[in-house]
Amino acid sequence: MCGIVGYIGRRAAYPILIKGLHRLEYRGYDSAGVALINEQGKLNVYKAKGKVSQLEAYAADKDTGGTIGIAHTRWATHGEPNTVNAHPHYSESERLAIIHNGIIENYAVLKAGLQQEGYTFKSETDTEVLVQLIEYTQLNKHVDLKTAVQLALQQVIGAYAIAILDKDHPDTLIAARKGSPLVVGIGEGEYFLASDATPIVEYTDQVIYIEDEEVVSICMPATSGSAGLPPLRGGQGEGFLNITTINNVEKTPEIKRLELSLSQLEKGGYPHFMLKEIFEQPRTLTDSMRGRVNVRQDNIALSGFIDNKDRFLNAKRIIITACGTSWHAGLIAMYAIEEFAQIPVEVEYSSEFRYRKPVINKDDVVIAISQSGETADTLAAIQLAKSKGAFIFSICNVIGASIPRLSDSGCYTHVGPEIGVASTKAFTAQVVALTMLALCIGREKGTLAPDQYLRIVRELGQIPDKIERVLSQNKRIADFAKTFTYAQNFIYLGRGYNYPVALEGALKLKEISYIHAEGYPAAEMKHGPIALISQEMPVVVVAPHCGTYEKVVSNIQEIKARKGRVIAVVTEGDEVVSKIADYTIEIPETEECLTPLLTVIPLQLLAYHIAVVKGCDVDQPRNLAKSVTVE
16 A cells, blocks of 8 residues: 655656556555655655645646656555645655655654654654654764665664655665565666556566665666666666665665556556456456466466475465455365365464464465565465465465565466456456366365366366356446445345355445445354345345255345345346346356356446445545555
8 A cells, every 4th residue: 555656867757756656546545745856956845635636736836847756645554644644754854755655663662762852743654753763864873865774774663665865866766665565667767666567667667676675776867868878787887776685785686577568557448447357357367277277178287386286285284364355265265175175274364363373384385365465464474374384375466576475386366457446356366276276286186076177177268258248247237236326234145155255245345335235154144134134235145056055045035024125146047036036147157166256246346336326436445555565
């Protein structure tokens, strides 16, 4: 959460920074700000509460000149969203300006010490404490800015990705990270800085992923005339990039090629990124399976499993750790792994797992699931598990992110950037990846019958086409979704593989429409939630014709007997539930373990259309950010 972007080079910085902020706005949109050093050496800081457009309006008549700058879009942690708490923050002398993503856990202690030294503070943020600490260190230790940053960060407890400008050194940009992502883009005579690659892709495909406790110093003397500079140099030449640790250990930058296209960051004619990403799922799941499910659709090959086969086959237990939507994908994986591989599975919220002193053994396999690969709690959970000797396998979407880098092995989902805050295509890709892993383990262990393995693999290859058939009902879902905008509460019910889908459907509705919703196993309705059933309480029932179908039908009859309104997701040709429910959405028939990939699609569309009719900001729902990189 929070978006960071920086630029140093030969071009005007402001347009690049603003465009970058728009690309990063899915990471935070409580407030935004920019700092620029103009040609006269003045450090200008402009900030505004609200979205990036508010910042643009405020800065429209201001001096936005300069070829070096930093910018930030905020998701508030310390201090309410307002202009004062917005980033960038000045130091006491207003010589330095800083932007920051993360949380400084010991900021109160540091602040008290600085106040005793006579420093005053304008904001409620931990970030202002950090810039004051850096300036104090520089002045009292008589060191250069980079050294001051290194020394100050040695005193910091917490997570950070920072970028700093010094008006006395208008040719230098300094940045550092720990626990929050940071990437440097390398252009021709220019450098870019961002919390992820989305603002960079338009300008370069050469990037450096900054590691924890690394400090980056980029110097471009006489940037206005630097065209033709080599893209990367060391030393004190015309332009250079230098990386050290906070303990001043020199690091050799590793340049990687960015696998991202500009078209992936555009809406492509859809009114919202979320709808685009829902409709992308047939293609993204095909991409996720490409090279893994062979062309004959009779075998799966996952390199992350093949290279570490013994760790899975000898595992006494598999622990899945994740947050939010990824946790729901983990629940579906629990059903599949236990059914196919006969290995006990525990699914843990990362935020709870890391703090409850879990018993972890060396023969455990820990599967970490995170779309961004930067989720703070999941990252901390696998660090804990790794310290106990467990084998770490990650399911992530972002190549080069922190979680896959820390893992022993893993599987990328390859769905491209997901801009909508409410996860859709990332969820289905995670379910596909985890299902393929379960099938591989079961086949190798001999706990999954060959004919069942073959049947499921072949059906997996048909899922993208079957999702297309579900998506063809979009207009009808949009029409009846209008009926339910009055609702204050929803209940979602499912059983077996589709109980996690009920949880996911409820989460989607909460996230983007702000309607309270809860998911339950259908049989648990009689243990409390049935008391809520009335004409004013819509109930969504996930009821494909498999598994415990007859029991779910009974649950629906119980709801209707109490005048509840039922929206049911059923298998094509269903003649029982269709006669009872108020509205039905059909999915094609498939293997029970694969039904979540189809049943979740109508729930994504239902949440989307209810939110749109209510006038909610679908792509940027209030109080939420795409990637939770702080606790």
